Amino acid sequence: MKFAIIAFIxxxxxxxxxxxxxxxxxxxxxxxxxxSSALSAYELVLLRHGESTWNEENRFTGWADVPLSxxxxxxxxxxxxxxxxxxxKFDVCYTSMLRRAIHxxxxxxxxxxxxxxxxxxxxxxxxxxYGALQGLNKQETVDKHGKDQVLVWRRSxxxxxxxxxxxxxxxxxxxxxxxxxxxxxxPKTESLKLTxxxxxxxxxxxxxxxxxxxxxxxxxxxxxxxxxxxKHLDGISEDEITGLNIPTGVPLVYTxxxxxxxxxxxxxxxxxxxxxxxxxxxxxxxxxxxxAQTK
Amino acid sequence: xFAARRSLTPFNRLLSTNLYRNKHTLVLVRHGESTWNLENKFTxxVDVPLSPKGHEEVIQAGQLIKAEGIVPNIAFTSxxxxxxxxLWHVLEQTDLMWIPxxxxxxxxxxxYGGLQGLDKQETVDKYGKDQVLVWRRSxxxxxxxxDRGSEHHPSNESxxxxxTVADDFTESLSTTLDxxxxxxxxxxxxxxxxGKTVLVxxxxxxxxxxxKHLDGISEDSIAELNIPTGTPLVYELDEDLKPIVQEGAITPLKGRYLGDQDAxxxxxxxxxxxxx
Numbered sequence: 074m075k076f077a078i079i080a081f082i083x084x085x086x087x088x089x090x091x092x093x094x095x096x097x098x099x100x101x102x103x104x105x106x107x108x109s110s111a112l113s114a115y116e117l118v119l120l121r122h123g124e125s126t127w128n129e130e131n132r133f134t135g136w137a138d139v140p141l142s143x144x145x146x147x148x149x150x151x152x153x154x155x156x157x158x159x160x161x162k163f164d165v166c167y168t169s170m171l172r173r174a175i176h177x178x179x180x181x182x183x184x185x186x187x188x189x190x191x192x193x194x195x196x197x198x199x200x201x202x203y204g205a206l207q208g209l210n211k212q213e214t215v216d217k218h219g220k221d222q223v224l225v226w227r228r229s230x231x232x233x234x235x236x237x238x239x240x241x242x243x244x245x246x247x248x249x250x251x252x253x254x255x256x257x258x259x260p261k262t263e264s265l266k267l268t269x270x271x272x273x274x275x276x277x278x279x280x281x282x283x284x285x286x287x288x289x290x291x292x293x294x295x296x297x298x299x300x301x302x303x304k305h306l307d308g309i310s311e312d313e314i315t316g317l318n319i320p321t322g323v324p325l326v327y328t329x330x331x332x333x334x335x336x337x338x339x340x341x342x343x344x345x346x347x348x349x350x351x352x353x354x355x356x357x358x359x360x361x362x363x364x365a366q367t368k
Numbered sequence: 369x370f371a372a373r374r375s376l377t378p379f380n381r382l383l384s385t386n387l388y389r390n391k392h393t394l395v396l397v398r399h400g401e402s403t404w405n406l407e408n409k410f411t412x413x414v415d416v417p418l419s420p421k422g423h424e425e426v427i428q429a430g431q432l433i434k435a436e437g438i439v440p441n442i443a444f445t446s447x448x449x450x451x452x453x454x455l456w457h458v459l460e461q462t463d464l465m466w467i468p469x470x471x472x473x474x475x476x477x478x479x480y481g482g483l484q485g486l487d488k489q490e491t492v493d494k495y496g497k498d499q500v501l502v503w504r505r506s507x508x509x510x511x512x513x514x515d516r517g518s519e520h521h522p523s524n525e526s527x528x529x530x531x532t533v534a535d536d537f538t539e540s541l542s543t544t545l546d547x548x549x550x551x552x553x554x555x556x557x558x559x560x561x562x563g564k565t566v567l568v569x570x571x572x573x574x575x576x577x578x579x580k581h582l583d584g585i586s587e588d589s590i591a592e593l594n595i596p597t598g599t600p601l602v603y604e605l606d607e608d609l610k611p612i613v614q615e616g617a618i619t620p621l622k623g624r625y626l627g628d629q630d631a632x633x634x635x636x637x638x639x640x641x642x643x644x
Contacts, residue, residue: 170466189447
């Protein structure tokens with residue numbers, strides 16, 4: 074009994090910042106730690122950037138460095154506000170080389186009043202590269218190649234769009250941002266599978282060690298790199314991941330154990346263990362609505 | 369043509385990357401007007417935001433840097449949002465939001481000790497104009513200290529958890545220099561030496577510390593030197609990182625300001641003539 078009280082009190086700081094109020098008031102047996110290692114829960118927050126100007130224009134974006142639209146800016150601020158309301162405090166942030174994700178991060182940090190937190194940029198968090206389709210209008214592409222082919226390129230796990238060549242303005246080798254990157258690492262196209270494997274390099278080398286060192290990490294990135302991340306964390310299948318939609322501008326919070334395995338939150342929406350911040354019904358609607366779209 | 373950044377062949381890229389290639393270029397930007405500048409309060413380490421005018425000033429600063437064809441490769445700023453926001457505006461305008469950025473407390477504004485948060489006029493009324501002038505413009509006489517019980521003591525802010533400061537804390541320009549220069553040497557110099565163009569977005573006194581060192585300005589002159597807000601100050605340094613006198617440089621600086629030179633001179637003179 075005494076041990077349970079001590080453990081409960083020790084869990085208090087964790088429960089106040091990371092879990093829902095109901096967990097604090099009515100801790101279930103799985104949430105009262107029996108060993109000291111279970112007390113060191115890690116937290117990871119993911120944020121997908123909001124609408125970009127090319128989303129508005131319905132163009133394949135990939136590595137094209139387009140800015141957020143006005144709506145995307147609002148989404149980012151809203152995401153920041155949600156994190157602020159949760160009382161979240163970060164030690165380090167990671168984002169991609171693309172301004173729509175960086176701007177999303179900046180706006181969130183501004184809302185959180187944590188602009189002083191270190192930010193690291195990596196191309197490995199970039200959106201999946203769309204090869205020769207980058208810049209093309211989605212509808213025109215469907216008209217040209219047929220709906221089924223385009224669906225394959227967009228939603229297959231391992232079939233990438235056609236490659237672009239090195240004269241293309243969309244080849245990363247022609248962009249100064251990537252001067253420090255090995256030429257052989259720069260994609261001419263990517264599938265979700267390829268995106269995942271180049272993302273995981275950074276997970277292993279940088280993100281996981283940061284989390285394990287006790288730092289509170291915020292990752293602001295893109296639809297496909299966050300898919301890669303949650304697929305890895307939650308062991309989601311190849312089939313299921315291509316259909317999974319992570320709503321934009323909604324912070325997704327993971328609590329991880331010592332082995333960086335997710336601790337399933339009671340508000341989690343399958344197949345994820347993490348929980349979204351904000352109005353749960355709205356979020357469920359958004360996820361459902363996107364799944365129902367025939368694309 | 370030389371400012372184009374998306375040319376296709378390696379040779380064209382070499383030419384186009386930077387007008388200042390193979391030089392050591394350091395760009396300094398003092399943050400724009402803050403809300404407490406408007407309210408005429410001693411700020412120091414208090415983390416106030418830019419005023420609307422301040423935002424505009426530094427957006428312009430970014431546009432000036434872009435128009436000049438200067439392409440920073442790495443950026444440094446302080447832990448205070450008015451400088452960080454200044455940096456972000458510049459990076460947005462120059463399309464360089466992705467370059468490595470470091471927020472360092474060593475680039476913070478001078479801490480104003482027990483005067484932080486006080487209205488400047490009220491402080492003059494309380495302590496007398498001369499005393500306040502000494503605290504503001506002397507090289508090495510600091511304002512009164514704050515202790516650990518004060519909200520202004522850095523130990524009470526989690527952003528400074530990594531540093532240890534004295535129980536009774538305050539700063540003069542001299543002690544500010546004592547923490548700016550080692551940071552310059554250890555973190556900025558290696559970048560310059562490796563050929564990177566460095567952008568520093570910081571504060572009046574942390575930039576005074578830097579230019580005092582770069583331009584060999586005396587202790588007497590530095591306290592009077594005013595670096596206009598939101599006005600990029602460009603240094604080109606030789607192999608030994610000594611500044612090369614720029615055309616249009618305004619004594620005692622060897623660097624040159626970007627922008628309307630007449631307006632800039634007026635601003636520098638104007639502030640000097642203010643009785644404060």
